[in-house]
Amino acid sequence: MRSTHRATDPRHPSGAGAPPSRWGTVAPRAVRGRDHPALRVLLVDDAPHSRDALAELLRDEGYWVRCPTSAAAALCVMDEWDPDVVITDVASAHLPKGSLLDAAPARLPDARVVVMTPFLDPQTRDRIAARGITTCALPLDLPDLLARLAHWDSDRAKKHQR
Numbered sequence: 001m002r003s004t005h006r007a008t009d010p011r012h013p014s015g016a017g018a019p020p021s022r023w024g025t026v027a028p029r030a031v032r033g034r035d036h037p038a039l040r041v042l043l044v045d046d047a048p049h050s051r052d053a054l055a056e057l058l059r060d061e062g063y064w065v066r067c068p069t070s071a072a073a074a075l076c077v078m079d080e081w082d083p084d085v086v087i088t089d090v091a092s093a094h095l096p097k098g099s100l101l102d103a104a105p106a107r108l109p110d111a112r113v114v115v116m117t118p119f120l121d122p123q124t125r126d127r128i129a130a131r132g133i134t135t136c137a138l139p140l141d142l143p144d145l146l147a148r149l150a151h152w153d154s155d156r157a158k159k160h161q162r
Contacts, residue, residue: 039153040064042083044074044100045116046092054087054140061146063153071100078107084156085149089138090117101133112152116140 041063045051048069055065066081068074071093074086086104093100093115104113115128118138125135136145 038062038064039085039149039156040081040083041066041149042074042077042081042086043067044069044071044086044088044092046070047089050089057142058149061149063149071095071103074100075103075107078104083108083111085112085114085152087114087116087145090115101128101131105132114145114148 041058043051043055043058043065045054045067046069051067051069055067058065066077066083068077071088072095074088075095077083086100086108088100088104095103101113101115104111112134113132114134114136116136116138120128120135120137128135134148
């Protein structure tokens with residue numbers, strides 16, 4: 001059963017709480033009982049079924065999630081919202097002049113960037129990793145992704161305690 005408790009995310013542009021989900025503004029589990037706000041995830045995927053399913057899973061795990069449908073829309077979201085993690089698939093990362101994989105680290109130097117791809121040759125994977133970008137193979141290994149997010153969230157919580 002979903003909680004109807006409303007929570008406020010002080011970094012949300014409206015100051016009114018989490019971005020609306022199809023269930024309304026609900027306090028993610030990650031927020032309850034913590035001294036720091038939940039991890040904020042920007043999920044960029046042009047495939048609506050994949051995007052919606054992963055967004056629902058991430059919200060259920062307690063993360064704040066925004067889901068622009070293109071890299072260009074993601075840039076607009078980055079101007080008003082400060083995500084901690086950007087997750088995109090390779091096909092959705094293309095911009096008219098460059099890539100979201102270039103723009104996200106430049107605009108959000110403290111954010112983690114994850115690229116999902118069905119195939120990745122070792123040289124490209126190494127080149128992406130050298131830029132500090134995490135790769136995840138498709139089909140997505142959900143337990144691995146969730147473990148990474150939990151680890152990053154834990155690291156972030158430790159920084160907030162200092």
